[in-house]
Amino acid sequence: MIFNFYKNLRIMNVLFIEDDTIETMKLQRTLKQANLNHQITEKKNGEEALIFLRSGAKLPDIILLDLNMPKMNGIEFLRILKEDEVLKYLPTIILTTSKNHSDLLECYKIGIAGYVIKPLKYQEYEAKLITLFNYWNINELVKP
Numbered sequence: 182m183i184f185n186f187y188k189n190l191r192i193m194n195v196l197f198i199e200d201d202t203i204e205t206m207k208l209q210r211t212l213k214q215a216n217l218n219h220q221i222t223e224k225k226n227g228e229e230a231l232i233f234l235r236s237g238a239k240l241p242d243i244i245l246l247d248l249n250m251p252k253m254n255g256i257e258f259l260r261i262l263k264e265d266e267v268l269k270y271l272p273t274i275i276l277t278t279s280k281n282h283s284d285l286l287e288c289y290k291i292g293i294a295g296y297v298i299k300p301l302k303y304q305e306y307e308a309k310l311i312t313l314f315n316y317w318n319i320n321e322l323v324k325p
């Protein structure tokens with residue numbers, strides 16, 4: 182299978198910004214089932230994510246960003262990220278259930294690397310997420 186061909190190419194550090202713990206479990210389960218060893222760092226909202234990104238910790242290769250979150254939502258986080266001289270280069274992919282077209286336009290305007298709508302069916306979710314990870318695995322990554 183072509184999915185398996187890419188699986189050991191590179192392990193990515195992924196910052197997953199999402200307030201719902203069930204979503205984190207779903208993502209971890211998907212990676213495990215697909216035998217993908219990407220490292221997930223989970224943050225509950227934009228505020229927590231910014232503290233992490235500015236802590237001096239190793240920066241992630243990609244960011245997966247939810248839109249609806251308490252404290253600081255995805256769009257607010259994205260605006261701050263894109264104004265930061267170092268962090269603005271991090272490829273950020275929106276992962277949301279929101280089909281709101283104005284959200285989508287606003288995110289592309291600010292600057293995102295993708296906008297993925299989460300399917301409700303687990304198998305479809307799994308297929309989309311594996312495709313996403315494999316796509317990023319063939320991309321050149323920024324190492325600020």
Ligand SMILES: [Mg+2]
Nearest residue numbers: 200247249250
């Ligand atoms: Mg949410």
